[in-house]
Every structure is written in C-alpha cells, then in structure tokens.
Amino acid sequence: MTESRRLHELSVGQYWVNDPQKLLYCCLTNVDPARAHSVEFEGIPPSYEEAAKLLYQVVGQSDDEELKSAQGYDMAQERICSACLDYLQTVMAPDDFASFRASTPARQFKSVLEDIQLMLKDA
Amino acid sequence: MPRGGIRGGGINLRALAIRQLKSRLQIDAVTAHGVRVLAPGQSFEEISSALAQLAAVKKLGVPNIRFLREKILVAHEFFKKPQQQLHLTQISALVDHAEQVCLDRAERRKDKKNLKQIVKAAPAAASSPEAPPASPMELWKEMLAKQQEQQEKKS
Numbered sequence: 001m002t003e004s005r006r007l008h009e010l011s012v013g014q015y016w017v018n019d020p021q022k023l024l025y026c027c028l029t030n031v032d033p034a035r036a037h038s039v040e041f042e043g044i045p046p047s048y049e050e051a052a053k054l055l056y057q058v059v060g061q062s063d064d065e066e067l068k069s070a071q072g073y074d075m076a077q078e079r080i081c082s083a084c085l086d087y088l089q090t091v092m093a094p095d096d097f098a099s100f101r102a103s104t105p106a107r108q109f110k111s112v113l114e115d116i117q118l119m120l121k122d123a
Numbered sequence: 124m125p126r127g128g129i130r131g132g133g134i135n136l137r138a139l140a141i142r143q144l145k146s147r148l149q150i151d152a153v154t155a156h157g158v159r160v161l162a163p164g165q166s167f168e169e170i171s172s173a174l175a176q177l178a179a180v181k182k183l184g185v186p187n188i189r190f191l192r193e194k195i196l197v198a199h200e201f202f203k204k205p206q207q208q209l210h211l212t213q214i215s216a217l218v219d220h221a222e223q224v225c226l227d228r229a230e231r232r233k234d235k236k237n238l239k240q241i242v243k244a245a246p247a248a249a250s251s252p253e254a255p256p257a258s259p260m261e262l263w264k265e266m267l268a269k270q271q272e273q274q275e276k277k278s
Contacts, residue, residue: 003262029256038244051258058263061270 001033004066007059009033011076012069024083027055046091053100056084060106074109081106141180141187147173148190150197161201170198171210178217183225191218 001009009015010026015033017023022041025031028048031039044052059067059080069075089097150170151162177183178191195215202211 003259003266028258030259031256035244038241048258051260051263054260054263054267055258058267058270061274062266063270063273 002066004062004064006033007080008067008069008076010036011079013076020079020083020086023079024052024055024087027080027083028052044087049088049091052084052087052091053104056081056088056106057104059084060104063107069112072110073112073115074107075112077107078109078111081109137180141177144173144177144180145190148177148194150194150201152197152201159200167198167202167207167210170194171202171207171214174198174211174214175217178214178221180221182228183221185225188218188222188225191221 007027010017010031010033011023013033015036017026017036019041021044022039025041025044026033026036026039028044028051029039059077062077067074067076085101088100092100148170151165152159153162154160174191174194177187180187183191192215195211195218198211199208202208
C-alpha cells in the first residue's frame with residue numbers, strides 16, 4: 001500500500017477514522033488503516049508538530065490521484081489538512097501559526113460540499 | 124488419578140458407531156437383464172434405519188452429510204414405493220437439519236476466531252512502547268520533493 005493510499009483509506013476509505021484528531025494521530029504515527037480501530041487515542045503530543053507541518057505541506061500541495069475520491073473530489077486532503085491546522089493551532093504560538101499558514105499555501109481543493117451548495121443555489 | 128478414571132486409550136464410541144452405521148449402508152446394485160437392481164439380501168428397512176440413525180447423530184461433519192446425501196440419492200433410485208419414497212424424504216429432511224446445524228457451528232467457530240483476534244490485537248495496541256511512534260517523515264519529504272519537481276517542470 002502506498003502512502004497516499006494509506007492516507008486516503010484513513011480519511012475517507014474503508015477504514016476511515018471519524019474523529020479528525022484521531023485521524024491525524026493515525027496519519028502521523030504510520031498506523032495501518034485496518035488496525036486504526038484498535039488505536040487508543042488520548043490526544044496528540046506536541047512532539048508531532050514538525051511531522052504535522054510536513055504532512056500539511058505534502059497533502060495540501062499534492063495532486064496525487066490516489067488521494068482523490070470519486071469524480072475527483074479532494075475530500076481526503078480537506079479532512080487531513082483541516083485536522084493538521086486544528087492541531088497546529090493548539091501547539092504553535094499564534095504568530096508562528098500565522099506565518100506558517102502564510103508561507104505554506106495549500107492547493108484549492110475540489111469540495112463536494114461547495115458543489116452541493118452551488119447546486120442548491122442554482123435550484 | 125483424574126476424575127472419571129484413567130484418561131487416554133479409550134474407544135471413541137461416536138466414531139465407532141458412525142463407522143458401523145456406514146458399513147450397513149453399502150448399497151450393492153447388480154445388473155440383471157440389462158436393468159440395475161438391488162443385490163439380494165438388502166432390505167429397505169435395514170438401509171433406511173441405518174440412514175435415519177446416522178442422520179440423527181449429533182455434530183455430523185460435512186463428509187458424513189455428503190455421504191448421507193449420496194446414499195439417499197441411490198436409495199431413491201431403488202426404492203420406488205410411495206411409502207419408501209416418503210420415508211426417504213423424511214430422512215432427507217433430517218439430513219437438511221444436520222447440515223444447517225453444521226453450518227451454524229462453523230459460523231460460530233468463525234465468530235469465535237474473529238473475537239479472539241480482536242481480543243489479542245487490543246492488548247498489543249495497549250502495550251505499545253511509551254515513546255510515541257515515529258512518523259514516516261522521510262517518505263513525506265521524498266513525496267514533497269517529487270511534487271516540487273513536477274511543479275517546476277510544469278512551470
């Protein structure tokens with residue numbers, strides 16, 4: 001299983017993890033998606049800050065087909081990046097967090113929710 | 124001495140009984156004037172009673188159930204009287220029931236195995252080392268480098 005496939009499985013695949021922070025923990029700790037249910041999660045230690053930053057960069061800028069959902073939606077990337085930002089906000093100083101966000105732009109994701117909202121507006 | 128006497132070396136009565144019942148179910152056919160008929164000395168009562176007794180044995184396995192089905196098919200071929208056919212159909216229903224019980228047992232065994240695996244996996248996860256598990260950062264760095272290369276090529 002490739003790394004992109006593992007991240008996809010954990011976030012929106014067969015073994016998806018519901019809690020965003022537990023999802024991030026499973027991504028950061030290299031958990032096999034099939035074993036994700038047996039992980040005992042008690043919060044993410046601050047020592048994962050660098051790993052979370054790197055994960056945000058990798059996933060946020062990736063155009064990998066394996067990360068995409070059906071019809072090209074970036075649901076996996078949306079979930080992982082959002083969880084990364086939530087975590088980083090809690091472990092970084094506000095200024096550092098703001099400068100990290102400014103220096104690390106993420107790609108524009110194709111969001112299923114935005115498409116639904118557009119459809120509703122059109123209707 | 125263990126309760127119930129000395130263990131080991133005893134006769135497995137259930138297996139012995141199944142073996143004897145099976146030996147009573149050798150349905151021999153001979154060809155007389157171009158027609159297949161039952162060999163002399165084989166009565167319907169003897170065969171049907173052995174079939175019914177075998178079908179009523181508890182915890183029958185798949186091979187024994189298959190054996191019974193084959194024998195019932197052969198018996199259907201030779202014993203054509205309505206009463207005999209009815210009797211064989213009743214025995215067939217007994218075999219159906221034995222098969223269902225066998226499948227249920229297999230299902231329960233499977234569930235038990237799955238539950239055992241879950242219970243085994245849980246302590247393994249709980250007893251993970253105190254140091255937090257490492258992230259696959261080298262892999263991510265490689266992925267990031269590839270992405271940047273691709274972006275540079277595009278631009």
